[in-house]
Amino acid sequence: xxxxxxxxxxxxxxxxxxxxxxxxxxxxxxxxxxxxxxxxxxxxxxxxxxxxxxxxxxxxxxxxxxxxxxxxxxxxxxxxxxxxxxxxxxxxxxxxxxxxxxxxxxxxxxxxxxxxxxxxxxxxxxxxxxxxxxxxxxxxxxxxxxxxxxxxxxxxxxxxxxxxxxxxxxxxxxxx
Amino acid sequence: xxxxxxxxxxxxxxxxxxxxxxxxxxxxxxxxxxxxxxxxxxxxxxxxxxxxxxxxxxxxxxxxxxxxxxxxxxxxxxxxxxxxxxxxxxxxxxxxxxxxxxxxxxxxxxxxxxxxxxxxxxxxxxxxxxxxxxxxxxxxxxxxxxxxxxxxxxxxxxxxxxxxxxxxxxxxxxxxxxxxxxxxxxxxxxxxxxxxxxxxxxxxxxxxxxxxxxxxxxxxxxxxxxxxxxxxxxxxxxxxxxxxxxxxxxxxxxxxxxxxxxxxxxxxxxxxxxxxxxxxxxxxxxxxxxxxxxxxxxxxxxxxxxxxxxxxxxxxxxxxxxxxxxxxxxxxxxxxxxxxxxxxxxxxxxxxxxxxxxxxxxxxxxxxxxxxxxxxxxxxxxxxxxxxxxxxxxxxxxxxxxxxxxxxxxxxxxxxxxxxxxxxxxxxxxxxxxxxxxxxxxxxxxxxxxxxxxxxxxxxxxxxxxxxxxxxxxxxxxxxxxxxxxxxxxxxxxxxxxxxxxxxxxxxxxxxxxxxxxxxxxxxxxxxxxxxxxxxxxxxxxxxxxxxxxxxxxxxxxxxxxxxxxxxxxxxxxxxxxxxxxxxxxxxxxxxxxxxxxxxxxxxxxxxxxxxxxxxxxxxxxxxxxxxxxxxxxxxxxxxxxxxxxxxxxxxxxxxxxxxxxxxxxxxxxxxxxxxxxxxxxxxxxxxxxxxxxxxxxxxxxxxxxxxxxxxxxxxxxxxxxxxxxxxxxxxxxxxxxxxxxxxxxxxxxxxxxxxxxxxxxxxxxxxxxxxxxxxxxxxxxxxxxxxxxxxxxxxxxxxx
Numbered sequence: 011x012x013x014x015x016x017x018x019x020x021x022x023x024x025x026x027x028x029x030x031x032x033x034x035x036x037x038x039x040x041x042x043x044x045x046x047x048x049x050x051x052x053x054x055x056x057x058x059x060x061x062x063x064x065x066x067x068x069x070x071x072x073x074x075x076x077x078x079x080x081x082x083x084x085x086x087x088x089x090x091x092x093x094x095x096x097x098x099x100x101x102x103x104x105x106x107x108x109x110x111x112x113x114x115x116x117x118x119x120x121x122x123x124x125x126x127x128x129x130x131x132x133x134x135x136x137x138x139x140x141x142x143x144x145x146x147x148x149x150x151x152x153x154x155x156x157x158x159x160x161x162x163x164x165x166x167x168x169x170x171x172x173x174x175x176x177x178x179x180x181x182x183x184x185x186x
Numbered sequence: 187x188x189x190x191x192x193x194x195x196x197x198x199x200x201x202x203x204x205x206x207x208x209x210x211x212x213x214x215x216x217x218x219x220x221x222x223x224x225x226x227x228x229x230x231x232x233x234x235x236x237x238x239x240x241x242x243x244x245x246x247x248x249x250x251x252x253x254x255x256x257x258x259x260x261x262x263x264x265x266x267x268x269x270x271x272x273x274x275x276x277x278x279x280x281x282x283x284x285x286x287x288x289x290x291x292x293x294x295x296x297x298x299x300x301x302x303x304x305x306x307x308x309x310x311x312x313x314x315x316x317x318x319x320x321x322x323x324x325x326x327x328x329x330x331x332x333x334x335x336x337x338x339x340x341x342x343x344x345x346x347x348x349x350x351x352x353x354x355x356x357x358x359x360x361x362x363x364x365x366x367x368x369x370x371x372x373x374x375x376x377x378x379x380x381x382x383x384x385x386x387x388x389x390x391x392x393x394x395x396x397x398x399x400x401x402x403x404x405x406x407x408x409x410x411x412x413x414x415x416x417x418x419x420x421x422x423x424x425x426x427x428x429x430x431x432x433x434x435x436x437x438x439x440x441x442x443x444x445x446x447x448x449x450x451x452x453x454x455x456x457x458x459x460x461x462x463x464x465x466x467x468x469x470x471x472x473x474x475x476x477x478x479x480x481x482x483x484x485x486x487x488x489x490x491x492x493x494x495x496x497x498x499x500x501x502x503x504x505x506x507x508x509x510x511x512x513x514x515x516x517x518x519x520x521x522x523x524x525x526x527x528x529x530x531x532x533x534x535x536x537x538x539x540x541x542x543x544x545x546x547x548x549x550x551x552x553x554x555x556x557x558x559x560x561x562x563x564x565x566x567x568x569x570x571x572x573x574x575x576x577x578x579x580x581x582x583x584x585x586x587x588x589x590x591x592x593x594x595x596x597x598x599x600x601x602x603x604x605x606x607x608x609x610x611x612x613x614x615x616x617x618x619x620x621x622x623x624x625x626x627x628x629x630x631x632x633x634x635x636x637x638x639x640x641x642x643x644x645x646x647x648x649x650x651x652x653x654x655x656x657x658x659x660x661x662x663x664x665x666x667x668x669x670x671x672x673x674x675x676x677x678x679x680x681x682x683x684x685x686x687x688x689x690x691x692x693x694x695x696x697x698x699x700x701x702x703x704x705x706x707x708x709x710x711x712x713x714x715x716x717x718x719x720x721x722x723x724x725x726x727x728x729x730x731x732x733x734x735x736x737x738x739x740x741x742x743x744x745x746x747x748x749x750x751x752x753x754x755x756x757x758x759x760x761x762x763x764x765x766x767x768x769x770x771x772x773x774x775x776x777x778x779x780x781x782x783x784x785x786x787x788x789x790x791x792x793x794x795x796x797x798x799x800x801x802x803x804x805x806x807x808x809x810x811x812x813x814x815x816x817x818x819x820x821x822x823x824x825x826x827x828x829x830x831x832x833x834x835x836x837x838x839x840x841x842x843x844x845x846x847x848x849x850x851x852x853x854x855x856x857x858x859x860x861x862x863x864x865x866x867x868x869x870x871x872x873x874x875x876x877x878x879x880x881x882x883x884x885x886x887x888x889x890x891x892x893x894x895x896x897x898x899x900x901x902x903x904x905x906x907x908x909x910x911x912x913x914x915x916x917x918x919x920x921x922x923x924x925x926x927x928x929x930x931x932x933x934x935x936x937x938x939x940x941x942x943x944x945x946x947x948x949x950x951x952x953x954x955x956x957x958x959x960x961x962x963x964x965x966x967x968x969x970x971x972x973x974x975x976x977x978x979x980x981x982x983x984x985x986x987x
Contacts, residue, residue, distance in 0.1 A: 181363045
């Protein structure tokens with residue numbers, strides 16, 4: 011029994027290999043040839059803009075809080091019209107594990123994962139991406155959402171001017 | 187002691203406890219907004235509903251409104267109660283905006299916690315949300331009215347607890363909102379407490395706005411260094427920058443709140459001119475080299491000129507550990523000159539208070555229980571703001587307050603104020619001791635007679651006095667008065683407001699019977715040739731800065747350990763960068779003798795806000811942190827003395843050498859702290875007379891402390907700058923009329939120190955024939971140090987051309 015098993019075990023791999031000689035190869039010639047990953051593939055992280063072209067990121071720190079490897083850091087600041095934004099925003103791609111928690115945590119759809127998986131460099135410093143490296147010109151996967159049109163604190167529209175709000179009340183009114 | 191059952195668990199609580207507190211004692215988390223340990227319960231938020239199954243009360247009830255009683259059986263997980271709570275929190279959220287990502291409350295939002303605890307996660311109401319227009323409330327508080335859930339905690343904190351009057355409830359029905367009648371700075375010196383009181387983001391810290399998320403902050407329990415009360419604080423820092431201070435909880439001292447000076451005075455830690463580099467003869471040096479040189483030169487000085495030629499001067503912001511090591515250094519050199527206060531009257535007053543206070547010491551918690559408070563020669567808002575808040579709580583419980591002081595005192599409570607000149611204070615104090623009213627004028631006699639009767643009738647009276655105005659003689663008489671007023675049933679408690687956070691500890695450590703002014707004489711004569719300053723500024727923080735500066739120029743060796751850019755640090759031959767409270771562990775002893783420890787919050791370093799270039803932090807990697815050279819003063823002193831440089835070893839060493847500080851070895855930063863009382867070495871020089879302001883050809887001018895601007899560390903804090911204002915003088919209305927001056931006039935003030943331009947403020951609630959000038963660092967009034975005699979001045983109205 012043992013002998014037959016050994017002979018079969020020796021010959022069968024040769025047979026399988028021989029069979030593959032006549033099939034189309036699965037290997038692609040990367041980097042000359044490239045495969046298109048599915049749209050929801052989790053690779054390079056970007057910061058998107060809202061439909062009006064403004065930065066979506068409000069520097070709320072939820073992505074950095076969610077990040078299990080602590081690769082996101084930022085500093086919040088405020089513009090004159092009261093918009094909170096990231097004065098600087100840094101993702102350390104040498105640490106990033108592309109888990110997607112940051113995109114999941116993002117309340118403004120600012121931080122999104124893209125299928126661009128080609129992130130490697132000889133100098134780790136080049137993998138330290140600042141805001142200007144991360145910010146793209148489009149809305150990414152969500153074409154419509156603008157946080158400040160729903161936030162209820164009056165940045166894009168005057169206070170009380172968003173669709174789901176009433177105009178500001180007059181606390182000194184006497185009408186019952 | 188009622189015994190009740192909550193969720194099948196038995197608990198025994200003190201009489202008067204409500205059921206919500208009883209549940210908390212069992213670590214049961216029940217959502218609540220209106221209940222707060224300091225503010226009490228009002229039963230308005232309807233969130234703490236529990237089902238009372240058996241006992242004197244039955245049915246669905248608000249737990250905070252029901253006193254715990256024997257035989258109660260309560261369920262917090264009952265279906266009915268859970269459902270009510272989830273509905274109530276859902277109603278509270280109907281108008282709450284969708285702005286958590288841009289709200290600074292995130293991370294410590296009670297509304298968020300309670301919403302989750304209440305079981306509400308999905309919005310079912312699809313109607314529009316109500317909005318409001320925000321108000322501009324000054325440099326400290328940012329308002330966002332849309333977030334309000336009308337819990338009324340802000341009103342109960344600002345108006346009821348802190349006694350502010352410029353804040354209220356506006357509107358009717360569902361238009362209720364909270365704010366000022368008009369835009370403007372919130373006037374209460376306790377306005378910052380709105381930030382902590384508000385369970386959501388209606389009131390947030392404007393100074394801390396968008397700087398960090400609270401979960402990113404490095405925090406540790408600490409002690410406020412801005413006055414002698416020793417309030418517990420929790421500073422928080424990030425990226426090598428101290429960014430905010432919130433109150434810590436110490437039920438014996440500050441309770442749950444702190445004043446705005448403590449809250450916004452932290453920025454001295456980040457001061458751009460803070461010296462961070464050791465210097466040796468004007469050249470940059472390593473800390474080790476400078477320490478070796480300091481030890482060597484002091485030794486040489488002692489060898490050449492004897493131990494009397496070296497003096498050691500600490501300060502009221504020196505930690506107890508560093509102070510004890512400085513004392514050890516003085517002992518090893520054999521020098522008899524060791525002081526912890528460069529202002530002679532503050533020094534004497536602190537030593538006399540420490541020597542005689544004993545069991546009369548009164549914590550702020552005990553002060554709140556007093557039924558009669560006599561404030562004599564103290565402006566609590568300037569000298570110990572949280573004591574004013576404690577006085578207010580006593581008044582709310584029915585206490586009477588009598589103030590005898592020349593200043594137009596603004597207490598956050600009602601009081602009887604006798605605005606007498608400072609020269610009358612000793613007469614009043616004597617009258618309290620002798621009960622003879624002959625020396626009083628007719629106008630003074632009746633109020634004082636009434637006061638004496640009140641004092642006799644009071645069950646828990648307390649006397650409060652400030653070291654600055656009373657001086658050592660006044661503090662001594664205040665203690666005499668307390669002895670004279672004692673009777674068999676009750677002792678009279680005493681609170682003395684001292685110069686700084688560790689004035690008490692410094693007085694305990696002082697070994698020299700001399701005061702700083704006699705040392706200045708020795709320096710002038712050349713007998714003292716070397717001076718070691720530990721976080722002190724003998725150039726300016728002394729009784730007579732002009733005289734001190736002239737004498738200190740003759741020193742052959744000046745060694746300074748400091749964390750602020752003061753004159754001693756600038757002029758030192760050997761300078762060593764030390765760390766402020768937030769950057770080290772240590773301990774202070776507050777004005778009632780309470781020994782309290784603090785922990786290190788952040789490491790020193792220049793914040794990345796300053797080191798970053800352009801729109802991102804630095805991209806270079808380095809093992810060295812810029813500006814990280816400062817070391818704790820106790821560590822550097824231990825190195826000078828060849829002792830181990832870690833804190834537990836230093837504390838052990840101090841406790842072994844001096845049994846008064848036994849408690850140091852086991853002290854932690856989260857305990858209320860033990861009291862230390864002990865006789866101290868008293869000054870042998872005659873104390874100054876109390877200020878005698880006899881009107882003559884010139885006007886008597888009396889420098890006093892202000893809320894902001896008089897404290898050196900607070901002056902170095904940028905957020906407090908808006909409170910400092912311009913140089914100001916205070917005059918009685920009648921005096922102003924006689925001088926032809928009116929409120930807000932510009933005047934030229936001439937003193938022996940020179941001229942300066944001041945704004946005139948007038949008040950009818952202050953002593954006549956007197957010019958009061960709040961001390962203001964960084965202005966022409968800098969040389970007018972409080973705590974001394976009055977000086978002569980002239981006032982002329984300035985005519986605008």
